[in-house]
Amino acid sequence: MQNYEFTKEELAKIDKIIAKYPNPQPAVMPVLWMAQEKFGHVEPEVQQLVAKTLDLTPAHVYGVASFYTQYYKEKKGKYVLDVCTSFSCQACGAYDTLHELEEKLGIKAGETTEDGMFSIQSVECLGACGYAPMMQITNDVYVNHLTSEKLDKVIEGLKQDKLPEFEPIPLVQNREPAEEK
Amino acid sequence: MSAIDWKSYTPILIPNIKDYHKIDVYEKHGGYGGLKKILKDQTEFTPEKVTNTVKDSGLRGRGGAGFNTGLKWSFMPKPDGGPRYIAANGDESEPGTFKDRVIFEYNPHSFIEGAIIGAYAMSITTVYVYIRGEYRSWINMMQKAVDDAYEKGYLGKNILGSEFSVDMVVHSGAGAYICGEESSLMESLEGKRGYPRVKPPFPAQKGLWGRPTTINNIETFANVPHIINNGSEWYKGIGASTHAGPLLYGISGHVNRPGVYEYPSGMLITDLIHGAAQGVRGGKKVKAVIPGGSSTPPLRGDSLEGVRMDSDSLREAGSMLGTGGMCILDEDTDMVDFLWRVSHFYHHESCGQCTPCREGTGWLEKTLLKIKRGDGTVRDLDLLLDLCSQMEGRTICALADAAAWPVRYTVTRFREDFEARVKKTVYALA
Numbered sequence: 001m002q003n004y005e006f007t008k009e010e011l012a013k014i015d016k017i018i019a020k021y022p023n024p025q026p027a028v029m030p031v032l033w034m035a036q037e038k039f040g041h042v043e044p045e046v047q048q049l050v051a052k053t054l055d056l057t058p059a060h061v062y063g064v065a066s067f068y069t070q071y072y073k074e075k076k077g078k079y080v081l082d083v084c085t086s087f088s089c090q091a092c093g094a095y096d097t098l099h100e101l102e103e104k105l106g107i108k109a110g111e112t113t114e115d116g117m118f119s120i121q122s123v124e125c126l127g128a129c130g131y132a133p134m135m136q137i138t139n140d141v142y143v144n145h146l147t148s149e150k151l152d153k154v155i156e157g158l159k160q161d162k163l164p165e166f167e168p169i170p171l172v173q174n175r176e177p178a179e180e181k
Numbered sequence: 182m183s184a185i186d187w188k189s190y191t192p193i194l195i196p197n198i199k200d201y202h203k204i205d206v207y208e209k210h211g212g213y214g215g216l217k218k219i220l221k222d223q224t225e226f227t228p229e230k231v232t233n234t235v236k237d238s239g240l241r242g243r244g245g246a247g248f249n250t251g252l253k254w255s256f257m258p259k260p261d262g263g264p265r266y267i268a269a270n271g272d273e274s275e276p277g278t279f280k281d282r283v284i285f286e287y288n289p290h291s292f293i294e295g296a297i298i299g300a301y302a303m304s305i306t307t308v309y310v311y312i313r314g315e316y317r318s319w320i321n322m323m324q325k326a327v328d329d330a331y332e333k334g335y336l337g338k339n340i341l342g343s344e345f346s347v348d349m350v351v352h353s354g355a356g357a358y359i360c361g362e363e364s365s366l367m368e369s370l371e372g373k374r375g376y377p378r379v380k381p382p383f384p385a386q387k388g389l390w391g392r393p394t395t396i397n398n399i400e401t402f403a404n405v406p407h408i409i410n411n412g413s414e415w416y417k418g419i420g421a422s423t424h425a426g427p428l429l430y431g432i433s434g435h436v437n438r439p440g441v442y443e444y445p446s447g448m449l450i451t452d453l454i455h456g457a458a459q460g461v462r463g464g465k466k467v468k469a470v471i472p473g474g475s476s477t478p479p480l481r482g483d484s485l486e487g488v489r490m491d492s493d494s495l496r497e498a499g500s501m502l503g504t505g506g507m508c509i510l511d512e513d514t515d516m517v518d519f520l521w522r523v524s525h526f527y528h529h530e531s532c533g534q535c536t537p538c539r540e541g542t543g544w545l546e547k548t549l550l551k552i553k554r555g556d557g558t559v560r561d562l563d564l565l566l567d568l569c570s571q572m573e574g575r576t577i578c579a580l581a582d583a584a585a586w587p588v589r590y591t592v593t594r595f596r597e598d599f600e601a602r603v604k605k606t607v608y609a610l611a
Contacts, residue, residue, distance in 0.1 A: 020350045021350075021372075022390050023390075025371060025372035025373075026352075026370060026372040027372065028372040029354075029355055029369070029372060030352070032355070033314075033355065063373075063374050064372065064374060067357060067374040067375060067532075068314070068354070068355035068375075069355070069356035069357065070314045070315070071355055071356075086276040086475075086522065086526055087277070087471075087508065087519055087522045087523055087526075088276060088433040088508045090518070090522050091433075091435060091510055091514060091519070092433075124274075124276070124526050124529060124530065125274060125278075125475075125526070126315050127273050127274070127313070127316065128282075129277050129279045129433035129434075129439070129506065130431060130432060130440045131439070132433065132439075136315060139315065140317050141318070142318070166318060168286065169282060169286050169287070169441070170440060171195065171283070172439075172440040172442070173197075173440070173441075173442050173443065
């Protein structure tokens with residue numbers, strides 16, 4: 001079993017997070033995020049580390065971790081492809097996109113490829129309804145206006161550990177484009 | 182400025198100014214001017230006066246319920262020296278809603294300024310900005326904007342040399358629709374499962390950590406600096422008389438140019454579809470419009486004439502303004518499929534606290550799945566409506582209602598689609 005620990009620097013960062021709230025308990029969500037960033041998931045052992053660090057019961061941390069879908073309670077692929085299939089995306093063909101992605105990677109939504117590179121999930125509304133169909137990569141980058149070619153490009157890039165670039169929200173109401181973000 | 186003149190409207194919440202998200206550019210265009218004006222002359226701009234100005238402007242919450250913002254602020258009890266909080270709601274999880282993200286990216290400082298003004302009006306000590314976890318890139322943008330505001334002295338101790346101090350903390354959610362409900366949001370901020378609380382006590386009496394708290398939407402706060410700068414009369418002159426101000430309309434679905442648009446409230450739905458969004462894809466007819474997020478009852482495409490995007494007009498038409506996140510569905514849309522997907526969402530997102538919601542959302546989804554697969558009967562349609570009656574108004578929060586309304590109104594308004602999918606019931610007479 002892997003031994004999960006926070007470094008001294010990370011513990012100092014956690015102290016700073018705790019200071020933003022009247023008591024340590026609210027830090028549980030940010031610290032779970034930190035742990036997931038570091039270990040790639042928040043399996044029960046990681047939850048116990050978070051509980052120990054914040055002096056909370058493991059039951060409380062489990063309760064929180066299991067309530068929120070973005071915390072991975074089990075190991076996932078290196079890149080988790082979350083395809084939004086909520087109704088605005090559904091109307092714009094999100095299920096076709098999802099099934100195409102499933103075919104390309106040879107797995108179904110909810111599964112992980114054998115090499116541990118990719119997981120696919122069908123998720124609820126990601127708040128990008130006007131740019132459908134779209135997906136989010138490992139709780140991070142949004143990829144809008146998905147097409148078959150764009151999917152290929154993204155998958156090829158990820159195989160070489162290259163995340164797609166940030167796409168600014170396309171504002172359509174008479175605008176000049178902004179410079180860098 | 183009325184919605185009739187929408188073509189010549191100049192956006193103020195997402196103005197067409199390059200790099201407006203940067204604090205220097207925001208300041209150059211008069212940003213933080215409202216806050217400076219208030220703090221410079223606090224005997225003139227007392228907290229009561231600021232609250233009343235916002236109240237008189239007719240600004241109504243942009244998160245869905247549409248309550249008068251200034252009135253909400255006035256519910257806060259008198260300061261007793263202890264901590265008081267604002268929780269700014271950037272959870273934005275209602276399907277079909279994608280407007281606050283535009284503020285995070287293109288105009289974060291007008292939100293920050295509005296929230297600081299709100300903090301001044303209510304003697305707040307800390308503002309927590311709760312943003313859904315999926316918006317990681319935009320959480321980072323918001324954090325950068327908050328850091329910049331601290332550096333310039335708009336946040337922190339003794340703001341701009343005055344006696345007034347307030348802190349702002351950006352807090353990330355982690356994927357739970359229910360945390361957009363105000364009491365669930367507070368539970369989540371306290372580091373717990375996001376279970377909605379029983380009301381009363383209302384947040385103004387007992388909110389975060391048992392202290393007085395006000396929860397407002399991100400877009401709501403972004404409106405506040407404009408009200409302070411230009412006065413409540415000016416603001417009242419924008420858009421519909423009972424729902425003043427500009428609105429961010431998020432238009433999605435089968436239109437040629439989907440996206441977020443800023444126009445005065447009270448826009449004709451037909452102007453938004455055929456004008457702003459440049460019509461339906463492929464020149465098809467509109468079958469249904471969901472006016473303000475998945476929980477608002479869908480309107481039939483043949484009942485849109487003259488319906489305006491303000492709460493009164495939509496109530497008359499049999500729906501709600503909600504978040505202003507519109508989804509347009511064309512004539513080829515399968516309403517059974519659509520409704521099943523909406524019910525799947527609510528089943529997935531029910532927190533499980535109240536039985537009518539936990540079980541009801543599941544039965545709605547199961548029954549709709551049965552109809553979708555062609556195994557349903559006409560009696561299932563009545564079962565769906567009966568389930569809705571068992572859910573509405575019987576739970577701690579409004580999620581059960583939000584799940585029931587689209588079912589009730591899609592089944593009744595598009596009944597022919599559902600009847601076409603269920604088994605024929607033929608009885609042979611002996």
